[in-house]
Amino acid sequence: MNVGVSESSMADKSKTINIALDPTSGIPFYRQIILQIEMAMADGRLKPGNQLPTVRGLAVELRVNPNTVARAYNELEIRGLVSSQHGTGTFISDREVEMSEVEREEVLSQLVRGFVSQAASYGFTVDDIIRYLTDYHEEGRK
Amino acid sequence: MNVGVSESSMADKSKTINIALDPTSGIPFYRQIILQIEMAMADGRLKPGNQLPTVRGLAVELRVNPNTVARAYNELEIRGLVSSQHGTGTFISDREVEMSEVEREEVLSQLVRGFVSQAASYGFTVDDIIRYLTDYHEEGRK
């Protein structure tokens, strides 16, 4: 029974997601953390099972109070996006997407339509959105 | 309950700008109102001389506290973008609003990022969104 060697072979242990806080944005730190983790999930940088940085670790990295990171993780857990395991760490949840393709499409449709009308009230067109989204996505891939 | 001057006599003089508030966006209502009026001015939906909805009228329409609308109008007046004329209404000033591309991009950025992370919490990826949005767009063109 090999102990030690086998323990250390966890290259994929905790993903680095390069969270950056902008203190001038007016968006609370804990919310910026949530947003960035959600976005990392949306574009595939974080997948189910991946471990997030530890609360204290991320707090040190971002130079914020551990409570602030804990609050972000806590909210993500309440929403079911991550699962914290005492003494072990915090992990991206296995999404139990029991939705059929049809249902998924329906939910996506609702979300997008709502967003389009919101953006429209600011004077943005669907074209604006698509353009930004595509650029944004390319950016993330570099 | 009619109080004071009838508001309905100027119904056709005040532009409807379709302000939509999103209580889940984290952006305070008064700021959402300001932003949307600014954007409407920037892209020509509101022109100098146009009358804004009355404070009370808009408050009822948006189902918020009249103070909230008043605060938005007040801040717009301080910035010189609108001018309130006692007993008459609130009007778009001559002073032009030039919203730079950069500013527009910033607002769009915030909106899109917020939406992406909301969609992520339902398990949708950026790709899903782009795909749907493009289809949706094509659909609209037919």
Added chain:
Amino acid sequence: MNVGVSESSMADKSKTINIALDPTSGIPFYRQIILQIEMAMADGRLKPGNQLPTVRGLAVELRVNPNTVARAYNELEIRGLVSSQHGTGTFISDREVEMSEVEREEVLSQLVRGFVSQAASYGFTVDDIIRYLTDYHEEGRK
């Protein structure tokens, strides 16, 4: 326009729900608060639109730190059970139960079956549960 009299006629303003914390239970304070509010909703003592006690008010009453109450309210808000309005208060959400009777029954069925099997693993029968639940409910009505 009557001001003052009409403002003060808010007898039902904020519901008293008599939350009691048990420091010996091992259940964290914030969770006890959540549980008791949820139960008040379940047996009809709190209805949509009712205002909860203020964060500071409840904190004083329960002799805990305001942050502890805020945390409970916050979690309830994330779950969509209450809605906090800045500068105004915290209110029980209007549940948008768009579910058909059939769907409701389905969800209830899943919940109950899950619970029954959980209780069974502790050696309790459905009879035990019904008996306790009925007693508990009568208790609440006194």
Added chain:
Amino acid sequence: MNVGVSESSMADKSKTINIALDPTSGIPFYRQIILQIEMAMADGRLKPGNQLPTVRGLAVELRVNPNTVARAYNELEIRGLVSSQHGTGTFISDREVEMSEVEREEVLSQLVRGFVSQAASYGFTVDDIIRYLTDYHEEGRK
């Protein structure tokens, strides 16, 4: 990977007690294990002399860290409810477990209250639950 004594040679000697862990209950896993074993002893599903599953076996079955199971067994041994015999297994002690009505009621209380508040968050009332549970029960009797 076979290490040490084969566990399968005593498969039919160790009682299956169907322990079910609920990660959302807030009760730590090790405590859920203890509670369920105690209840099984109290209502006769486990009798003196019966062998418990091996630590590793149960850990695999429940998909938890073996330390967690070990901790539960350890605590049960300290209380004298089970005795571990090196190289052989863990067995229910002669010492009787009398779980008083009061204790049983307490556990039931916790379970039910937790369930009621969970159901409340889906908009179900205590009445809904009682009604469904009674129907469900009748159903089962047919």
Added chain:
DNA sequence: GTGGTCTAGACCACA
């Protein structure tokens, strides 16, 4: 006055 955010620091529980 309402709720919201953040810090600093202590102590506990789980693995």
Added chain:
DNA sequence: GTGGTCTAGACCACT
């Protein structure tokens, strides 16, 4: 070592 809870107290934002 991990995450979880709670306090005390400061300061901000909305009504």
